[in-house]
Amino acid sequence: MLPLFARMEKIMSDQTIETSADHVPASDVSASTEHGPEKVRRQTAVYVYEAPLRLWHWVTVLCIIVLSVTGYFIGAPLPTQPGEAIDNYLMGYIRFAHFAAGYIVGIAFLGRIYWAIVGNHHSRELFLVPIFRASWWAGVIHELRWYFFLEKTPKKYIGHNPLGQAAMFFMFVLGMIFMIITGFALYGEGAGAGSWADTVFGWVIPLFGQSQDVHTWHHLGMWLIIVFVMTHVYVAVREDIMSRQSLISTMVGGWRMFKDDKPD
Amino acid sequence: MSQIETFYEVMRRQGITRRSFLKYCSLTAAALGLGPTFVPQIANAMETKPRTPVLWLHGLECTCCSESFIRSAHPLVKDVVLSMISLDYDDTLMASAGHQAEAILEETIQKYKGEYILAVEGNPPLNEDGMFCIIGGKPFLDQLKHAAKDAKAIIAWGSCASWGCVQAARPNPTQAVPIHKVIKDKPIIKVPGCPPIAEVMTGVITYMLTFGKVPELDRQGRPKMFYGQRIHDKCYRRPHFDAGQFVEQWDDEGARKGYCLYKVGCKGPTSYNACSTIRWNEGVSFPIQAGHGCIGCSEDGFWDKGSFYDRLTNIPQFGIEKNADEIGTAVAGGVGAAIAAHAAVSAIKRMTTSDDKTEAKQEEHS
Ligand code: HEM
Ligand code: HEM
Ligand code: SF4
Ligand code: SF4
Numbered sequence: 342m343l344p345l346f347a348r349m350e351k352i353m354s355d356q357t358i359e360t361s362a363d364h365v366p367a368s369d370v371s372a373s374t375e376h377g378p379e380k381v382r383r384q385t386a387v388y389v390y391e392a393p394l395r396l397w398h399w400v401t402v403l404c405i406i407v408l409s410v411t412g413y414f415i416g417a418p419l420p421t422q423p424g425e426a427i428d429n430y431l432m433g434y435i436r437f438a439h440f441a442a443g444y445i446v447g448i449a450f451l452g453r454i455y456w457a458i459v460g461n462h463h464s465r466e467l468f469l470v471p472i473f474r475a476s477w478w479a480g481v482i483h484e485l486r487w488y489f490f491l492e493k494t495p496k497k498y499i500g501h502n503p504l505g506q507a508a509m510f511f512m513f514v515l516g517m518i519f520m521i522i523t524g525f526a527l528y529g530e531g532a533g534a535g536s537w538a539d540t541v542f543g544w545v546i547p548l549f550g551q552s553q554d555v556h557t558w559h560h561l562g563m564w565l566i567i568v569f570v571m572t573h574v575y576v577a578v579r580e581d582i583m584s585r586q587s588l589i590s591t592m593v594g595g596w597r598m599f600k601d602d603k604p605d
Numbered sequence: 606m607s608q609i610e611t612f613y614e615v616m617r618r619q620g621i622t623r624r625s626f627l628k629y630c631s632l633t634a635a636a637l638g639l640g641p642t643f644v645p646q647i648a649n650a651m652e653t654k655p656r657t658p659v660l661w662l663h664g665l666e667c668t669c670c671s672e673s674f675i676r677s678a679h680p681l682v683k684d685v686v687l688s689m690i691s692l693d694y695d696d697t698l699m700a701s702a703g704h705q706a707e708a709i710l711e712e713t714i715q716k717y718k719g720e721y722i723l724a725v726e727g728n729p730p731l732n733e734d735g736m737f738c739i740i741g742g743k744p745f746l747d748q749l750k751h752a753a754k755d756a757k758a759i760i761a762w763g764s765c766a767s768w769g770c771v772q773a774a775r776p777n778p779t780q781a782v783p784i785h786k787v788i789k790d791k792p793i794i795k796v797p798g799c800p801p802i803a804e805v806m807t808g809v810i811t812y813m814l815t816f817g818k819v820p821e822l823d824r825q826g827r828p829k830m831f832y833g834q835r836i837h838d839k840c841y842r843r844p845h846f847d848a849g850q851f852v853e854q855w856d857d858e859g860a861r862k863g864y865c866l867y868k869v870g871c872k873g874p875t876s877y878n879a880c881s882t883i884r885w886n887e888g889v890s891f892p893i894q895a896g897h898g899c900i901g902c903s904e905d906g907f908w909d910k911g912s913f914y915d916r917l918t919n920i921p922q923f924g925i926e927k928n929a930d931e932i933g934t935a936v937a938g939g940v941g942a943a944i945a946a947h948a949a950v951s952a953i954k955r956m957t958t959s960d961d962k963t964e965a966k967q968e969e970h971s
Contacts, residue, residue, distance in 0.1 A: 416917070416930065418868060421859055422849045431849030488947070490954060534823065534833050547825050551905045552835070552875035557918040557929055564933030568940050575944045579951055 386596045387499050389463045397453045398592055404446035405566060408520075411439040412563050440528060447521045463500045470510045477503050495584045496605050499597055505576065512569040516562060523559040527552070609655035612814065616651075626651075633815070636808045638830050650815045657814050658713055658721040660752055661695035664745045665738045665772045665781050666727025670763040671697050673800035676886070677807045707741045710748075714755055722813060723756035725749065725766045729787060730779035737779040746787065753788045758819050760794045760809065761785070764902060767795040767827075774908035785826070792819050795826040797878075799902035804883050805831045825905075827877065836873035836899050839881040842866065860896060870914035871898030878903040 390398075414435050422429040457465050471477045480503030486492045488504075496502070501509065526545035529538030530552060549555045581588040587598040610618075616626055630647040634640070663671075701709060713721060727745075730737035735744030753759060761784050764770040772781040785793050796809055809828055812820050820828040837843065845851070846865040853859060853868055865871070873881070876899050880891040892899055900913040911919035917928055 418849060418851060421851050421853060421864065426844040426848040426850055429848035429850065433847040435849075490950060530835065531838070533838070534829065543824060551901075552877075553872065553901065553904065553910055553916070553918055556875060556916070557920070560917060560929040561920075561933065564929070564936060567933070567937050571937065571940055571944060575948065579948065583951060583955065 385602055386598045388595055389461075389499055389591060389597045390595045391456075391460055391464065392595065393452070393456050394460060394464050395592055395595060397449055397456065400449050401446060401453075404442040404449070405570065407438055407442040408446065409563055409567060411435045411442070412560070415439060416560055443521075443524050443528065446517075447525065450517060450521060466500045466506055467509055467514060470506055480504070481507060495580075497585050497599055502580075505573075508569065508572065512565060513573075516565045516569060520559065520562045520566065523549075523555050523562065526555055527559060611654055612651035612656050615656055633808070633811045636804055637812055637820075647815050650817075654815075654817065657757075657817070658717045659724055659810070659814075660710065660713055660721055660756070661697075661724045661726065662745075662749060662752060663695075663697060663740070664725065664727030664729050664749065664765070665779065666763070666765050667771075668697060668726070669800040670726045670765075670806070671695075673798075673803045674806045675803075677803035710752070714752060718755045720757055721755075722758055722760065722810075723752050723791075724760040724762055724810070725784050726762040728765045728769060728772070728781050728783055730772070730781045731787075732778070732780035737781075749784065750787065753791055756791060758792045758794065758813065759784065759788060760796060760813075761826075762796055762806065763801055764797045764799045764907070767797040768905040768907075770799060771908050774906075793826055794819055794822065794828060797827065797832075797903040799907075801903070802831075802879055802883050802885060805879055823877075831879045831883075832877045832903070834877065836876045836878055836881045836893070837871075840865075840873050840893060841881065842893060863896075866893060866896075866898040867916065869898055870912065870916055872901035872904070872907075872913075872916060873899040874916070876901040876904050 415432075418432060418435075422431050454468070457468050480496070480498075483492060483496055484502050484504035487495050500506075522542060522545055525538045526542040529536055529541075529543050530546070532538050534543075546552055546555055549558060577588050577592075580586075581590075585600050585603075587596075587600075591597045613626065616629075617623075621629075627644070627648060630651065631641065631644045633647055634643045637643075727738075729735060729744075729746040729749050731746065735746035738745040740748050761767045765772065765781075766784045769777075769781055769783045772779060773783070785795075794809065794813075796806060798805070808831065809820060812828075820830060823829050823832060837846075840846075842863060842865045845863070846867055850862075850864045851859060851868040852864050852866050855869065867874070871893065873893065880899070881893065884891040884894070898914070901907045901910070904910075911917075911928075915928065919928055920932065
């Protein structure tokens, strides 16, 4: 059997990912080898997602839920409130929550871009899709085959799997940029001519034709984000169970645990 | 004294007293959102400045802009402004006709080269070399280009001249286009609306006549003082919107109580106009006050944005016209069903290939 460190080396070189000082490998392998061969489950782990990235992920999750729910009710408001207008402020609160979450998600997104610059190798995967690398495309094909039940064994990935990476970039990153730009353009309309949002994003309105078109596209954009989230969460849960590595706990604690020590 | 009369002289000649004249100046200041300190400034400008000639052209249109204009709230405003401008050329309102009228147009262009304001109501159709709108035996397009060449500034009256309006709606058989598509080298002031509010029209023209410059415009070329806000921003039903109190159906309790018309398709949140502040017919009312939502008549392409009773645009590319939510729920539902099916297949696969077997196999390999 290969010594632990050589094995780690192998996993990493298979992934063509440079190892750096913060990728401290850990293992419970020595503890489990003492027991019977059927029970042996060697685990290796790599630190992939740093704290700011994980914090960003879960803040964004919260905001997107708030934005989608409130956004939906902005488009199709709840039934009329009884009583006098002065005693009610339902649309006001819903819109406030939407705009507050919009600000948070927007600023967090900028923070995420900053982290892609200063963070570790994996922090850049979200924004830099290696579409010119043949091995990446091979990975996409492999993943597609895996989801169509044509592959028996999944591959191991330290960072995102190639298909996930593509979805994250083309649906989520581009979708979010679109939602943030159109969202703040609409926000600038309410904030009024001369407000910062109008000054920075006001050009968006005539670009689409008029305000109504921006509303329509912003609304459609929500469904794109929802479709991404649905598949993303399903795949995260499924892969957590079916793949050879940890997923959800990785986004919580940062460590990627591998369930076996076989090469790819 | 200059050979061209001043505004004041024109007015006096029209039989307007000095007292009425001053009243007009303060009204104008108010309409333009200027403080009382501007009244003497306006009066002074009108007394000393030679009157700016205005040419008013008509292309493909329904003349609702002219109809609106001559109903301006204060009779004085329209008398003054109208008499000042109809002196020159407006083929609907002026006294002369035929060759005589065309001669006046030509004369004004020659005499006031680079000085006059060109007001355009309606727009030019481009198809068949412009044959769908003939003025004085020639395509309107030619007349427009000719008159625009030596104009100081151009006012685009109404949604036709500003955006294209109904004659440019799909499928636009005459290829009618807003005037900024054919005139690119002059400042164009867009005064959209179908029609624009009378006080807005007289306000814009009075501003330009008195101050001799173009009012401050927004990104799309509309005067900020009248088009700086949406109907929704100043709507008197807005508190019901914020409270979440809506007219759900045209004849329900909410409709009687004057609740917000958002759910029955009010386009106030996406329409820039002054209806909710200046209102119509001498400030009597405006559509929302009458219980009907805004249809967004001052917005670009408002005929092509689906029903007047939908807030969002329909998306015709999807075969049957569908709105964003219908498409969204269909796609999300499809994806949801696919996920459920995929999860089921995954679970079955997992059960049939038992853990022991895989682990045993893995052991063999290592
Ligand atoms: C994932 C992100 C987002 C989703 C899913 C979302 C969803 C929605 C939806 C469905 C609407 C209703 C559109 C309509 O029917 O008219 C809406 C409106 C709006 N959203 Fe967003 N939005 C998002 C991000 C943002 C951001 C970042 C901002 C910026 C502050 C923003 C600002 C607005 C504004 C100003 C409106 C119009 C509200 C109104 O007309 O009263 N949104 N959003
Ligand atoms: C609104 C909902 C969500 C959005 C918009 C979202 C978005 C994202 C994005 C953009 C990434 C890439 C992170 C990066 O590279 O910086 C990511 C990764 C991840 N997310 Fe989410 N997420 C959402 C909800 C969830 C939920 C509910 C879970 C848990 C079940 C989850 C689990 C994960 C996991 C495990 C990863 C890492 C995947 C990998 O290691 O390849 N996400 N998510
Ligand atoms: S009636 Fe129309 S403009 Fe007025 S508050 Fe409601 S949605 Fe806005
Ligand atoms: S309320 Fe709306 S549709 Fe009615 S005149 Fe004003 S802008 Fe046009």
